[in-house]
Amino acid sequence: MIIEDRNHLPRELEEIPAEKLQKADREDYRDEAFATEPIGFYRDAFRRLRKNKVSMASLIAIAVIILLAIVVPEVSGYTYVQQNVDQKYLPPKIPGLEKLGIADGSRVMTNRKKSSISDTSRYPEGSVLEIVREYKAGKQDVVDVKVDYYKYCGVPEGEYHWFGTDYLGRDVLTRLFRGTRISLLIALLSVVTNLIIGIIYGSVAGYYGGRIDMFLTHFAEVLDGLPYIVVTILFMMLFGAGIVSIVLALTVTGWIGTARLTRAQFYRFKGREYVLAARTMGIPDRRLIFRHILPNTVGPLITRAMIAVPGAIFSESFLAYIGLGIMPPEPSIGTLLSSGQSVLLQYPYLTLFPAILISVLMIAFNMLSNGLRDAMDPNHRGEE
Amino acid sequence: MLKYIAGRIVAMLLTIFLVMTLSFWIIRLMPMTIFENPEVSPEVQYKLEERMHLHEPMIVQYYYFLEGIIVRGDFGTSVKLRPGMDVFDIIITRIQPTMVLNFFSLLISIPLGILAGTVAALRRNTWVDHVISFAIVIFISVPSFVFASVLQYCFTFLWPVFPTLYNAQAPNVWAAFHSMILPIVALSLGPIATIARYLRGELIETLSSEYMLLARTKGLTQKEATWFHAFRNSLVPIANTIIPMITGIMGGSLVIEKLFSVPGEGGLLVDSIMAGDHFLTVALLIFYSLISLITILVVDISYGIIDPRIRIGGGK
Numbered sequence: 001m002i003i004e005d006r007n008h009l010p011r012e013l014e015e016i017p018a019e020k021l022q023k024a025d026r027e028d029y030r031d032e033a034f035a036t037e038p039i040g041f042y043r044d045a046f047r048r049l050r051k052n053k054v055s056m057a058s059l060i061a062i063a064v065i066i067l068l069a070i071v072v073p074e075v076s077g078y079t080y081v082q083q084n085v086d087q088k089y090l091p092p093k094i095p096g097l098e099k100l101g102i103a104d105g106s107r108v109m110t111n112r113k114k115s116s117i118s119d120t121s122r123y124p125e126g127s128v129l130e131i132v133r134e135y136k137a138g139k140q141d142v143v144d145v146k147v148d149y150y151k152y153c154g155v156p157e158g159e160y161h162w163f164g165t166d167y168l169g170r171d172v173l174t175r176l177f178r179g180t181r182i183s184l185l186i187a188l189l190s191v192v193t194n195l196i197i198g199i200i201y202g203s204v205a206g207y208y209g210g211r212i213d214m215f216l217t218h219f220a221e222v223l224d225g226l227p228y229i230v231v232t233i234l235f236m237m238l239f240g241a242g243i244v245s246i247v248l249a250l251t252v253t254g255w256i257g258t259a260r261l262t263r264a265q266f267y268r269f270k271g272r273e274y275v276l277a278a279r280t281m282g283i284p285d286r287r288l289i290f291r292h293i294l295p296n297t298v299g300p301l302i303t304r305a306m307i308a309v310p311g312a313i314f315s316e317s318f319l320a321y322i323g324l325g326i327m328p329p330e331p332s333i334g335t336l337l338s339s340g341q342s343v344l345l346q347y348p349y350l351t352l353f354p355a356i357l358i359s360v361l362m363i364a365f366n367m368l369s370n371g372l373r374d375a376m377d378p379n380h381r382g383e384e
Numbered sequence: 385m386l387k388y389i390a391g392r393i394v395a396m397l398l399t400i401f402l403v404m405t406l407s408f409w410i411i412r413l414m415p416m417t418i419f420e421n422p423e424v425s426p427e428v429q430y431k432l433e434e435r436m437h438l439h440e441p442m443i444v445q446y447y448y449f450l451e452g453i454i455v456r457g458d459f460g461t462s463v464k465l466r467p468g469m470d471v472f473d474i475i476i477t478r479i480q481p482t483m484v485l486n487f488f489s490l491l492i493s494i495p496l497g498i499l500a501g502t503v504a505a506l507r508r509n510t511w512v513d514h515v516i517s518f519a520i521v522i523f524i525s526v527p528s529f530v531f532a533s534v535l536q537y538c539f540t541f542l543w544p545v546f547p548t549l550y551n552a553q554a555p556n557v558w559a560a561f562h563s564m565i566l567p568i569v570a571l572s573l574g575p576i577a578t579i580a581r582y583l584r585g586e587l588i589e590t591l592s593s594e595y596m597l598l599a600r601t602k603g604l605t606q607k608e609a610t611w612f613h614a615f616r617n618s619l620v621p622i623a624n625t626i627i628p629m630i631t632g633i634m635g636g637s638l639v640i641e642k643l644f645s646v647p648g649e650g651g652l653l654v655d656s657i658m659a660g661d662h663f664l665t666v667a668l669l670i671f672y673s674l675i676s677l678i679t680i681l682v683v684d685i686s687y688g689i690i691d692p693r694i695r696i697g698g699g700k
Contacts, residue, residue, distance in 0.1 A: 218395065225399030227676035229638065230407070230669045233657060238410045314527050321529055321639045322654045337529070341643065344533055345541050345548075355530045362525035370521075 045299070048375040055371025058364035065361060069184060072177035078161075080178040081329045084169035087153050092164040092172075092349050103162075105150040108132055114141035127151035163353045166339070176353055179331035180361075186243055186332070187312035190250040191305050197251070198258025199301070203289050205259065206266025217263070224256045232315065236324040243326065250315055254308070261304060265297040299376040306369035310362045317358060333358045392684055396677045403673040407666045408449055412442065436460070459670075460663035465656055471667040475649065479634060481552070482641065482648030485564060486633035489571040494626060496572075497579025502615065504580065505587035516580065523577035529639045532570040536643070539566060549645040567644040571637055575629055582625050586618035624683055631679040635672055 039047075049055050073080060093105030106129055114134070116122055126148070133144040150159070163172035205216040232249040239245030269275060270293060278292050313333070319325045320334030321341075328335065333354050340350035433439060437448050452458040459471040466474055504516040540548040547563045554560035590596065591614050599609040634649065641650035649668065656664040 221395050222398050222402060225396060225673075225677050225680060226403060226406075227672050229653075230403060230673050230676075233653075233665075233669065234407055234410050237414060237657070310525065317527060317529070318639060321642065323658045337533075341529070341533055344537055348537055351533050351537075355533060359522075359526040359530055362527065363521060366521060366525045 041299070045372075045375040049371055052371045052375065054367050055375070058367040058371070061360060061364040062368065065180060065357070065364075066184065069177045069180040073174050073181065076162075076171060076174040076177075078171035078174045080170065080175045080331055082170060084165070087155055087161075087165055087169040088167050089347055090153065090155065090161050090165040090169070091149055091347075092162060093150060093160050094162045095160055105148060106146055107149040108144055108146045110144045111137070112143055112145050114143050117143065117145060123147065124151050124154065164347075164349050166350060167343070172336075172350065172353060175331040176333075176336060176357060179333045179336050179354070180357060182243065182326060182330065183313050183316050183333045183358075183361075186246050186250075186316050187309045189243075189247045190254060190312045191308045193247065193251045194254040194258055194308065195301065195305055198255035199262050199294070199297075201255065202259035202262025203266060203294060206263035207270060207285065207289050207293065209267075209270075213263070220256050220259060223253055226253055228253060232319060233322075233324065236319060241324060241327045246316055246319060246326070249319075250312055258301065258304060261300055262294075262297050265300065266293055269293045269296050303369055303373045303376060306365060306372055309369075310365040313358065313361060313365075333361075389681075389685060392681055396681060399677060400670070400673060403670055404450065404453065404666075405446075407669045408446055409442075411662050411666055412445070436463075453670075459667040462661055462664045464659045464661040465652075465664060471664050474652070474664065475667060475671055478647060478649050478652045481550070481646050482636035482650065483633055485567055485571065485641075485646060485648065486636055488564065488568045489575065490629055490633060492568065493572045493575035493579060493629070497576040498583055498619075498622075500576065501580035501583025502587060504584045505591065506610070508588060517584070520577045520581045520584075523573045524581065528570055528574055528637065529643060531573055532567075532640055532643045535566050535570055550647070552647050567640055567646060570640050570644075578625055579622065583618060583622050586621050587614060590614040590617050623686060627683050627686065628679045631675060631682060635675045 091105055091107050092103040094103040098104035117128055117131070129146045129148055131143050131145050135142055161171050161173065163176060166172055166175070201216065201220070205213045205220075231252045235249035235252060236245055239248060275288065275292055278288055283292070316325065316332055317334030317337055320332060321338045325335045325338070326332045336354040337351060337358065340347070340352075340354060344351050437445050440448075449460075452460065457472070461467075462469045462471055462474055500516050500520070504513045504520075507513050536548055539546045546566050549563070550567060551560060551563035554563060591610070593614075596609055596614055599613050600606065604612070636646075636648045636650040638650035638654050640646070641648045642654045645651070649671070653665070653668045653672070655661075656668060
């Protein structure tokens with residue numbers, strides 16, 4: 001039967017005897033199941049991220065570096081504090097590559113007396129590879145000679161330092177990845193702390209608004225006025241060098257950005273109908289904040305956290321350069337870089353490897369966060 | 385607007401006070417001798433310490449410290465790096481190399497950054513754009529001190545065309561400038577990439593906006609529309625990345641100045657921390673805070689003018 005006027009039902013419909021009514025079969029009004037699988041926001045974003053080759057390459061690079069940081073210090077055969085002053089400044093020697101003439105543990109030594117070359121107490125058997133240049137200095141016959149530095153220092157055959165050794169004869173490879181561990185740990189800890197503080201602070205300010213917001217925002221503003229350099233330096237001086245103090249120093253003003261972002265998101269979403277509906281139903285503030293509004297903020301927050309990671313790695317190295325880094329003998333990428341810098345022209349490999357590592361890490365994290373930002377952009381929702 | 389600025393200035397003064405208080409207490413409560421000089425007899429040292437009020441309770445010292453700065457503009461005297469010299473004077477003498485260096489760096493970075501960003505945006509998704517975008521990511525990601533090391537190794541050792549360190553006693557202008565080239569380049573790479581990245585993003589957005597279409601419909605050529613409409617509009621947001629660079633030219637880079645031994649503010653701060661020259665460190669921290677606060681104020685005011693929607697308050 002077609003009902004024409006909804007306000008005035010036909011007579012026979014208004015007076016239906018009770019016995020004629022019967023319960024409808026539930027199947028009749030059940031929604032049809034989705035023919036395709038429903039895709040949530042994050043799965044959609046992840047699908048787009050996987051399509052992005054640069055992001056995936058960065059993700060793999062980061063994963064590899066993390067894996068190396070975990071594994072290498074355990075299996076390298078050296079510890080990060082193991083010193084050997086007879087074997088200091090050994091050049092890199094890598095099995096396999098050594099046959100190609102790179103990283104074969106050789107070094108050109110200049111201005112050597114020609115007569116001393118044949119002295120096997122100074123130049124052990126087979127350590128002299130070739131004489132690069134012969135010349136006279138005054139009356140002396142002088143040569144520049146390429147030596148197998150490992151044999152020259154009396155390192156047993158078959159012992160390798162892939163990235164060489166430093167001024168105390170410590171294995172650079174082990175120290176580098178131990179340092180990576182520490183740098184990554186600092187980054188992770190500071191980012192997580194900043195996120196937690198920032199989310200709570202921003203949520204409270206954004207949700208309650210009014211006077212609370214006014215007070216909290218002004219407080220954050222005063223704190224934010226403290227320049228980053230000043231704050232980090234002061235806190236490093238206060239707490240002394242160490243992982244915890246670096247993390248704390250990065251936290252003092254680091255959370256403000258997150259708080260600001262969260263607050264802005266709250267302002268956007270707290271007036272939406274679904275929030276009003278939830279509030280009308282008597283849902284307490286805490287639940288409204290964490291279950292109904294905060295999830296909207298997760299996307300931008302993830303992107304932000306990703307961007308903060310290279311920032312923290314950079315800050316750690318920066319502090320090391322100005323003499324406020326991790327305490328020796330514990331290495332970090334920053335301390336390795338800054339100590340390598342002081343002998344850059346003599347032993348460039350001491351700077352080279354940490355420099356490559358930090359560059360790859362920074363580039364990978366930046367690329368990944370770019371990719372994440374694009375993938376999480378709601379404007380691209382559903383795009384392939 | 386005036387009320388807004390006044391509010392910001394009050395916040396600024398609070399922050400400066402916070403910096404002064406924090407730096408005083410943190411640095412002075414550290415377990416280090418503030419003043420030591422082996423050449424001075426204990427009696428003289430005691431006298432000197434007395435003149436600096438070092439024997440009074442901390443709270444009284446704090447009062448003298450605040451009074452000195454606020455009433456007399458006196459930041460104290462250096463005790464370790466340049467003993468006896470007025471801290472304020474040291475900062476003033478160091479400001480010139482830093483400013484020169486950063487001025488030249490800006491002189492390169494702003495035009496180059498704008499050029500690179502514009503070219504990348506106009507040639508979007510071509511190989512030119514890809515190359516520039518790749519370079520931008522590298523220059524933004526790789527820390528300046530890594531670049532500094534690479535530059536030092538390449539241009540002073542492998543191909544020695546530049547001196548390794550900044551030459552403060554250069555006999556003539558050219559020699560001085562010659563020794564400044566490497567630090568200037570190391571300082572500029574980051575800002576170039578930052579400006580280029582922002583401008584590229586902004587331009588791409590404005591180029592695809594509707595008023596560009598309107599401008600074309602009115603009969604402007606693509607070139608005219610790009611220049612008069614898109615380019616000019618994109619430069620407004622860029623101002624907010626360039627302003628901090630301009631106000632920052634007095635501060636300089638701590639690490640770059642340290643690496644190239646530039647006798648500037650950044651290197652001075654590093655040295656004063658390492659030497660434990662407390663009065664100098666405190667004064668420098670205040671100096672850096674002032675620079676950054678002025679920057680924030682200028683950026684804020686320009687933001688307020690461009691976008692008045694950003695305000696505090698509002699109900700639940």
